[in-house]
Amino acid sequence: MALSIKQDAQYLGNARWKWWVWLEGTPAELDDIRRVVYVLHPTFHDPVREVEDRNSKFRLETSGWGTFTIHAKVVHQDGHETPLEHDLVLVYPDGTPTFA
Numbered sequence: 136m137a138l139s140i141k142q143d144a145q146y147l148g149n150a151r152w153k154w155w156v157w158l159e160g161t162p163a164e165l166d167d168i169r170r171v172v173y174v175l176h177p178t179f180h181d182p183v184r185e186v187e188d189r190n191s192k193f194r195l196e197t198s199g200w201g202t203f204t205i206h207a208k209v210v211h212q213d214g215h216e217t218p219l220e221h222d223l224v225l226v227y228p229d230g231t232p233t234f235a
Contacts, residue, residue, distance in 0.1 A: 136161050140207060140221035147198065150233070152225045155196040156205060165189060167211050174206040201225070202233055 137160070144154035158171060171193040175182040179199070186193045202223050209217040225233040 136164065138164055138209060138217065138219060140205065140219050142221065142223060144225050146226075146228055151198060151200050152233075153196070153198045154223065154225065155194055156221060156223075157192040157194040158209070158219075159192070165192060168193065169210045169212050169214075171195075172208040172210065174208075176201075176203040199225075200233070 139159050140156050141159050142154060142156045144152045146152055156173070158165065158168070166189065168189065170185050170187040173184045173186065173195050175184065175197070176199075179197070184195055184197075186195050188194065202225055205221045205223055207219040207221070209219060211217065227233070
């Protein structure tokens with residue numbers, strides 16, 4: 136299995152969502168990760184966020200109103216890096232997707 140970014144979201148109202156992303160991979164792949172550096176849209180306060188919590192699968196939780204591409208740098212135990220990206224999808228309760 137290759138590492139990938141997964142997401143989930145909860146609609147809060149007023150065109151805002153709480154959302155979270157995490158890494159999926161085999162236990163061995165996740166054990167080989169030291170940290171994940173997520174790069175959010177530049178309009179976020181502190182758009183570069185580091186997560187080191189292996190138990191949460193390197194979960195990042197935040198909130199926002201629009202979609203964008205999340206870039207991530209997976210830093211392995213030996214120091215090498217793997218780039219990943221994920222297109223954030225936010226959907227209204229009626230099934231209508233948001234647009235950036």
